[in-house]
Structures are given as C-alpha cells and as structure tokens.
Amino acid sequence: MGGSLTVPSVPALSYSSFRTYQECPLRWRFLYVEKLPEAPRGYFTFGRVIHSVLEELVAPLVVPSARRAGESDRQRTLDEWHVRSSTPTPVRWMSSEELLAAYERAWSSEGYTSPEEESRYRALGREILLRYYEFLVRDRPVPVAVEEHLEARWDGIPIHGYIDRIDRTPAGGLEIVDYKTSRDLSNDDARDSDQLSLYQVLVESNYAEPVQGLTLYHLRSLTPLRTAPRERGALAGLHDRLGSALDGIRAEAFEPAPGRHCARCDFQDRCPEFRAVPTADGERLRSLVDRFEALRAEEGRLESELRRTAEELHRAAEELGVHRVPGSRTVAVRRREEAWQYSLDSVRPLLERSGLASRVSSGTPEDVRKLVRDPTVDPEVRRKVAETASRRVKWYWELEAGPSES
Ligand code: SF4
Structure with missing residues (x-):
C-alpha cells in the first residue's frame, strides 16, 4: 500500500497516532492521511465527557508553573504559589450540583448501542464524578495545568500530546496525571505505559521543574497508580520505536497488519486483508x-x-525389559536419548567466582555445555559445573523392517 499517496508533511506523533501505526500502518493511513471518520463508540464518548467535566472542575485551581518560554504576563508566578501554598488560595469551587449540571450539559448520546447502555454509562459517570469531587474537596491538588497541549522535538522526533493534568508535588516538582475511565488497570499498566513516558518527555521539554511522578488515575476506583519517572535509558527504547514509526510514515509504508485489533477497525471494507473472494x-x-x-x-x-x-x-x-517389539510387518525399536541440562541460575555464581561469567553471557545452556567440554578450563571448575547438571532421558520408537521384509 502507499506510493501514490503522499503524506502532506511529517506529522508530530501523538501517543495514539504512534500506537495506531504500530498496530496497523494501513489503519494509520486511513485515519491520519485520508482522514476517514470512525464510527462513534459509547465508551469513547463517555471518556471524553468525563474528561471535559473534570477539566471544568479543576481549571479554577490552576496555578501556572514557571515555563521555559512563552509565558503570559497575566499568569501567576511560581514564587507567588510558594507564598500562598501554606494557605490554599481561595477559588470559586463548583458545588456538587453545579458539577452535575456541567455533566448534563456535556453529555452526548453518540455511539451507545442502546438506551439501556447509555443510561448505565450516564449513571456511572454521575457516580464517578461525585465520588471524585468529594475526594478532591478533601485532598485538593495543586495543578499547574489541565488538558494542556504540549509539543516538543525529542532528539529530532516531533511529538505532541494533551496532558490531562500536571500537578505541583510537595517537593516543588511536577506530577503528570492521566485520567482513565476504563474498567481495569494495574500498577503494571502505569509502569509500562508508553503514554506516560511520552508525556514525561513532553513535560520535561516544556517546563523548568523536574517531573517527579507519573500517575494513571483509575477513576472507577479512585485509585492513583503512581510510578517514578523513567530513567533516560528506559526512554531510549520508546525513542527508537517512535523513530521507526516516523521512518515508516516518511517512507509511506502502509502495509496492513491484521490481528485481533481488526475486530474494532472500521475500515475492513477498504482493507485488502478483508477483500471478498469473487463469487465465481x-x-x-x-x-x-x-x-x-x-x-x-x-x-x-x-x-x-x-x-x-x-x-x-x-x-x-x-x-x-525389552527394546525390540515385533509387529506383523515391522519391528518397533525403542531408542534412548540422553541430555544433560544446566540451570544457568545455579551455574552463574560458580562461574562468577572463577571469573568465567562472560562465557555464559548469551544465557543459553549450550554455553555451559561448551565450557564443560573445554580442556582449557580448570578441570576442578568443569567438574563442579558438571555436578550441577541434571540428566534428562527421552525414549522414542522407530520402525525397522520385520523378518518377513528383510
Ligand atoms: S482491518 Fe485490520 S489490517 Fe485492515 S486496516 Fe483495519 S486493522 Fe489494519
């Protein structure tokens, strides 16, 4: 696919654009080059509504942080925040009734499969917002931005994203908060999230203060899944993958990549993977x-x-106690195969003490077998390593010609 169709200019990658390209380059083309619309889905609509109401709720609390560039004169400064931080700044805080009124205003029926589904989601949204509201009243955050659009060039790769919330930490740094309305989330999701990693890079590129925490906020259970910011080395893998995606987009490499995700793709009727067999x-x-x-x-x-x-x-x-069993036409012969198995975990400490750890650097038991057979290695070390081995015997049958056939 591709070739005749030209990507207008190399676009900045958002997390969702990157994820879409990784999942299926052809779907990326349909969405980001051809700009084909997707059918609305209730759960996306729901997430959008909750995000917009939370933005309205939290926006009055925002005390902008010291930015690297492009600050407005009217913004409060970081120094001002420090002076006021011991006594919370009085702000016009929505009442719970106003919150629900904002929710009703923002509500959209788009994409729900039935009135029952819509009313289930609508009730869930009310419950989430009221519970989160009570939580925020008790434990007021100090946001420096909500729903902020940030852009950056990450070592040559243009990236951008909308960050749900950036909070000031008690230590004066920044915490990135991403709201999630999905059903299940675990700490592993926060730890492995490429989205949070990308947001960390965006915030570090635009703010003077250090990022001190990354949080996926699971709204259904009011659980913040917090994780430490990524180390430089941990971000390198994401940078490489973003670079590969960008190279693919530049080269207009838009091959279909079918998989389970096809079930929620709206473009099956245009996709060669789903082309119908001619009737004939x-x-x-x-x-x-x-x-x-x-x-x-x-x-x-x-x-x-x-x-x-x-x-x-x-x-x-x-x-x-037999190994050869005659049949009517052939003889079944029982063969034995023996292999010595090494556990790298038990061998490695021994090799480290002997300065031979690099001999098993590839991490395969074959390295250990080679070492045991190597006459240049101290025989005592070889003996000790050999003693850690366990024997594995495998039996199998072969057929030989029987007496009448020979
Ligand atoms: S149907 Fe599957 S392979 Fe085809 S464009 Fe959609 S996601 Fe890609």
Missing part, C-alpha cells in the same frame, strides 16, 4: 477450505492417538 471462485475455494479444515482435525486426532500408542508400548516394554 467462491464454491471452489469453499470446498478447499472445508477439506483443509477436515484434514487439520484428522491430523490432530492422529497425533494424539500416535502419542498414546507410543506411551502404551513404552510402558509394556519397561515392564518386560
């Missing part, structure tokens, strides 16, 4: 597929029957 060939191909399916099922059945028969033969041969 339908019958012929259908019978081929049916035959293939039947053979596959037979293959599985035969494999498990073969395994069961070999096991039964093996048990009988063990009981009788």
Whole structure:
C-alpha cells in the first residue's frame, strides 16, 4: 500500500497516532492521511465527557508553573504559589450540583448501542464524578495545568500530546496525571505505559521543574497508580520505536497488519486483508477450505492417538525389559536419548567466582555445555559445573523392517 499517496508533511506523533501505526500502518493511513471518520463508540464518548467535566472542575485551581518560554504576563508566578501554598488560595469551587449540571450539559448520546447502555454509562459517570469531587474537596491538588497541549522535538522526533493534568508535588516538582475511565488497570499498566513516558518527555521539554511522578488515575476506583519517572535509558527504547514509526510514515509504508485489533477497525471494507473472494471462485475455494479444515482435525486426532500408542508400548516394554517389539510387518525399536541440562541460575555464581561469567553471557545452556567440554578450563571448575547438571532421558520408537521384509 502507499506510493501514490503522499503524506502532506511529517506529522508530530501523538501517543495514539504512534500506537495506531504500530498496530496497523494501513489503519494509520486511513485515519491520519485520508482522514476517514470512525464510527462513534459509547465508551469513547463517555471518556471524553468525563474528561471535559473534570477539566471544568479543576481549571479554577490552576496555578501556572514557571515555563521555559512563552509565558503570559497575566499568569501567576511560581514564587507567588510558594507564598500562598501554606494557605490554599481561595477559588470559586463548583458545588456538587453545579458539577452535575456541567455533566448534563456535556453529555452526548453518540455511539451507545442502546438506551439501556447509555443510561448505565450516564449513571456511572454521575457516580464517578461525585465520588471524585468529594475526594478532591478533601485532598485538593495543586495543578499547574489541565488538558494542556504540549509539543516538543525529542532528539529530532516531533511529538505532541494533551496532558490531562500536571500537578505541583510537595517537593516543588511536577506530577503528570492521566485520567482513565476504563474498567481495569494495574500498577503494571502505569509502569509500562508508553503514554506516560511520552508525556514525561513532553513535560520535561516544556517546563523548568523536574517531573517527579507519573500517575494513571483509575477513576472507577479512585485509585492513583503512581510510578517514578523513567530513567533516560528506559526512554531510549520508546525513542527508537517512535523513530521507526516516523521512518515508516516518511517512507509511506502502509502495509496492513491484521490481528485481533481488526475486530474494532472500521475500515475492513477498504482493507485488502478483508477483500471478498469473487463469487465465481467462491464454491471452489469453499470446498478447499472445508477439506483443509477436515484434514487439520484428522491430523490432530492422529497425533494424539500416535502419542498414546507410543506411551502404551513404552510402558509394556519397561515392564518386560525389552527394546525390540515385533509387529506383523515391522519391528518397533525403542531408542534412548540422553541430555544433560544446566540451570544457568545455579551455574552463574560458580562461574562468577572463577571469573568465567562472560562465557555464559548469551544465557543459553549450550554455553555451559561448551565450557564443560573445554580442556582449557580448570578441570576442578568443569567438574563442579558438571555436578550441577541434571540428566534428562527421552525414549522414542522407530520402525525397522520385520523378518518377513528383510
Ligand atoms: S482491518 Fe485490520 S489490517 Fe485492515 S486496516 Fe483495519 S486493522 Fe489494519
């Protein structure tokens, strides 16, 4: 795909654009070059509404931080924040009734599959907002920005993103908060989140203060899933992947990448992966597929029957102490294969003490086997390493020509 279609100019990558390209380059083209609309989905609409009401709720609390560039004169300064921080700045805080009124104003019915689904989501939103409101009244955050659009060039890669909230930490740094309305989230999600990593880079590129925390805020359970900011080395992998995506976009590499995600793709009717078989060939191909399916099922059945028969033969041969069992036409011969297994975890401390750890750097047991056979290695070390091995015996059967065939 691609070639004839030109990407207007290399776009800045947002997290969702990057993720879309990684998942399926062709879908990226449909969305970001051809700008085809997607069907609305209730859960996206719901997330958007909750985000916009939270923005309205938290915006009055914002005390802008010292920015690197482009500050407005009217913004309060960081120094002013420090003076006021011991006594919270009086702000016009929404009442819970006003919050619910804002929610009703923002509500959209777009994308819900039924009135029941919409009313379930609507009630859930009310519950989330009221519970979060009570929490915020008790434990007021100190945001320096809400729903802020940030841009940066990360070592040559243009990136951008909308950050739900950036809070001042008690130590004077910044904490990035991303609201999530999804059902389940775990600490691992926060720890592994590329989205939070990208936001960290955006905030560090635009703010003078250090990022001290990254949080996915799970709104359904009012749980902040906090994680430390990423180290430079941990960000390098993301930078490489963003670079590869950008290279692909520049080269207009828009091949389809089918997978489970196709189930929620709106462009199946345009995608070659889902092109329909011409009617004239339908019958012929259908019978081929049916035959293939039947053979596959037979293959599985035969494999498990073969395994069961070999096991039964093996048990009988063990009981009788025999290795050659004549059949009507052939003789089944029992063969033995023996392998010594090494556990790298138990061998490594021994090799480290002997200064030989680099010999198993590839992390495969084959390295240990080579070392045990190597005559240049101290025989005492080889003996000790060999003693950690465990023996694995595998039996299998072969067929030889029987007496009548020879
Ligand atoms: S249907 Fe699947 S392969 Fe085709 S564009 Fe959509 S996501 Fe990509």
